[in-house]
Amino acid sequence: MTEDLWTAREIAQQPDVWRALAGSLGADQGRIDAFLAPLLARNDLRIVLTGAGTSAFAGQILAPGLTRALRRRVDAVATTDLVSNPREHLAEDYPTLLVSFARSGDSPESLAAVQLADEVLTDCWHLILTCNPDGRLYRTTSGSRSLALLMPEGTNDRGFAMTSSVTSMMLAALTVLGGRHDIALLADVAAAALPDLAKRARELAEDHADRFVYLGSGLLTGVARESALKLLELTAGGVVSYFDSPLGFRHGPKSVLTATTVVVVYLSNDPYTRRYDLDIVHELRSALPDGQLITVGCRDDAEEETWSFPGLGHLPDVAVAPVLLLAAQHIALATSRALGLSPDNPFPAREVNRVVEGVTIHALDQ
Template identity: 55%
Template sequence: MTAPTGTLPVDDGAAHTVREIAQQPGLWREVERIVAASRESLDAFLRPLMARGDLRVVLTGAGTSAFAGQLLQPALARRLGRRVEAIATTDLVTDPRGHLAQDVPTLLVSFARSGDSPESVAATGLADQLLSEVHHLVITCNEQGRLARDHAGRPQSRVLLMPGGSNDHGFAMTSSFTCMTLAALLALGGEIYAGVPERLARSVESITEGDAVERTVGALVDRAPERIVFLGSGPLKGLAEESALKVLELTGGTFMAVAESSMGFRHGPKAVLNDRTVVVVYQSNDPYTSRYDQDIVTELRGSLPPGSVVTVSAQPGEGTQGGSDDLWALPGLDGVEDAALAVSAVVYAQLIALRASLARGMTPDNPFPSGEVNRVVQGVILHSLQN
């Protein structure tokens, strides 16, 4: 696959991030093989739980891992036909009695790149402490992380390990995010996702071929915007949140990034707009939901300078008003459910963040060399909870 940086020089300050963005299609194929090989043990663990009408499913993680849960929640609630909630570990740990107020059988699905973040470990322990019956599905990229080690071999836990290459060495979560999200869809979502990883992989490979990245991402970054807004509806709101975080992280907070739903943006957050703002709208593949995405695109294109509003879409020909460069395509993904669509769509945001970081003379592999923000969070004091 063509390197996603196009003609930009790549030195030691970006090598990990560049590689980890580029490797994703290959890792997604590997994720599909891993889940298929684990299918029998996963089903033995999950089927008895899913047969219970009172089971609560909680998706948890911190930062990017929390956004994986937000993205997945609508799709999994629909597929499983039951109560599914996305609760960040940072919220669960600070208010465990509030988030675990109902003592019902619970499946806690933990997303963790390293598995060593204090909140990730504490969240599972608090669930064990406060709930009479809790089961754990740990989806992690690090076999040696504490979360994986703590839950290995426990009868009420299953650890689903991602490909080794997904444990990103760069500062920002890229391949770890997409691999864990895809693995959860395959593990919990059922046969509807069979063959989808290959479609996602081919789509991204086609995006990064030739001059497509220069024409889309490169042109946007070359405008030198001072603000960027990501909008999405349903599962794609979680994608918008992750996209904004990538830009903030890799530019060291120097590029203001905002995320909202396509409809919610009008209710206050629209105040962020000025003539140096660019907007990326993720268009839903759901015909009903996508109408709201198109509405905000039409509205914003009427008030912002030409070329300031981009639609990321798998629907050929839709979203273009000022020319084809207003539409960033996701080839071959028409009809793919939005939660899966997001796995490919986020690559555009990763590339924006990478290029904006390099354009600012920063080092994407470590945009905070003085250590004020760390790859694995530090400085957290965990307090004991008295029953």
């Protein structure tokens, strides 16, 4: 495998990986229920979703949807925030389930977050979602207060950026915490859409836009944030990227627009929220040249969607979020290649690393 093929392969493998995930979760249902059912039955349980970078954004995407599904408090707190400020983010000593998203399980903050939560909180349980059986987080987390779930083989992305890893962990968390979803349907729709996504992304990259803006409402703001990061990572900062919500964008950030800006708007499946998404779409149509406004959605009958995943319009946004991320992954991949970079290794001088380096974890003063 050459240095320019892993990322493309890992994007393309996601439908198959998701199907494998559904099978493994089904086979492990007894162990999962034995751990989670007593916790979720507690009315005083706080759920905290944590991770760093893309893994943190996974939590930001899932938290609103899980709050709505579970009708309980679910917070997204990045490990990078939790580790530096544990007494703020864990100030309320509630019984807590800390859900850790970790591709490698070797990031210093991922390990420290687990340790700090146990140190600061009286009652803390851990759900570990990881892609690396050799990672320290997977190997060292054990006992009655912990459950570690390993994602299917191949999800520990060898490419620089997280692709199949993050969508698999998101679907795993959504399934075990938020109820069963039709992962097979998501996989089928994604598989059918991937060839067209690749073609559209290549055509878009040929225009050599110098900045991208991603917009999404509610939990789709998290999708927009991850989309912006993916482009920034795979182009080694060569293309400026920005994210916001459609309503928030008008309050100053709209200043980022230029004649060479591409705007991607994720359209919500929620009929009420979707009105606000379409308002900014109609506004931007008159401000941007043809071809520089892209809408991504899942409604079968929607003329507003230029990049579509038909057949998923009946699902909540949290369920389709992993599918929507495929569009951003392809845009980042194609743009990276158009700039003459290797998507698998956009930082050959190691200015930025696949697993973060150089972090010192300091002991918590008592």
